[in-house]
Amino acid sequence: MPLKYQIPTLLVYSRLLLGFLIVVVTLLQPSFYPLYTVVFLTLGLMSDIFDGIIARHLGVSDEKLRRLDSNIDQIFFICAIASIYLQQPVFFKQYIWSILVLILFEVAIYMVSFIKFRKEVATHSLGAKIWTLFLFALLVQVTLTGQSQILFWIVFWLGLLTRAEIIAIILVLKQWQNDVPSLKQAIRIRKGLTIQNNRFFNG
Structure with a gap:
């Protein structure tokens, strides 16, 4: 499968990585870590918006991808909310x-x-x-x-x-x-x- 058809899947998995990054910066608390959290949240939202749009444009929006999207959405927001709980x-x-x-x-x-x-x-x-x-x-x-x-x-x-x-x-x-x-x-x-x-x- 050409790489372009894998873009939606890569965007979905990027949200998983971003969720874990939010956890990491919360635990390590580097300088300006709340700003890092906001940046990762924003990138996660953007990936959530565009993965579906791109998938439909490429004709690869199937049940498997949509179920994966839903499951990783849950993991991403659990990571985000748990981390923000630790912060605030x-x-x-x-x-x-x-x-x-x-x-x-x-x-x-x-x-x-x-x-x-x-x-x-x-x-x-x-x-x-x-x-x-x-x-x-x-x-x-x-x-x-x-x-x-x-x-x-x-x-x-x-x-x-x-x-x-x-x-x-x-x-x-x-x-x-x-x-x-x-x-x-x-x-x-x-x-x-x-x-x-x-x-x-x-x-």
């Missing part, structure tokens, strides 16, 4: 119960998907993508300032809504499927209709 523990202690609720909703997504389909979730819904952007902004803010109020609560409530939508998508689908933009599109799939293309999602 006071913030996490302040919002511990709300954070635990979000974690429970995230775990529920995977439990429902495994129970119904025996596979991890890989819907990559539009709502989840939007939530990821807000989560990125929150992580940057907490890394640099150690505090957040309005942005945290936006991330919290948007997180609950998007997690609930993903669970609904899983329950509506008859068979496991990756890249389902919304609950509306899941209902179309259940009826045997095709997904309406979105130039930024599956166009």
Whole structure:
């Protein structure tokens, strides 16, 4: 396979490396390590955005790649959040119960998907993508300032809504499927209709 067709996979794995780098700089704490954290977070977000776009452009966006993308996304954000917790523990202690609720909703997504389909979730819904952007902004803010109020609560409530939508998508689908933009599109799939293309999602 020509190298260009491997670019999306390389971008996905780069996110795994970036997650580990965030952990390393947190543990070693070199000068300006919060800035390194923000740089690695930003590169991770960019790779997450462009791996799917490039894969669809090259025609290599298949189930294997999308499942890999979802799994490495989880590892990347676990590394990032755990590291930022070590950097700014006071913030996490302040919002511990709300954070635990979000974690429970995230775990529920995977439990429902495994129970119904025996596979991890890989819907990559539009709502989840939007939530990821807000989560990125929150992580940057907490890394640099150690505090957040309005942005945290936006991330919290948007997180609950998007997690609930993903669970609904899983329950509506008859068979496991990756890249389902919304609950509306899941209902179309259940009826045997095709997904309406979105130039930024599956166009």
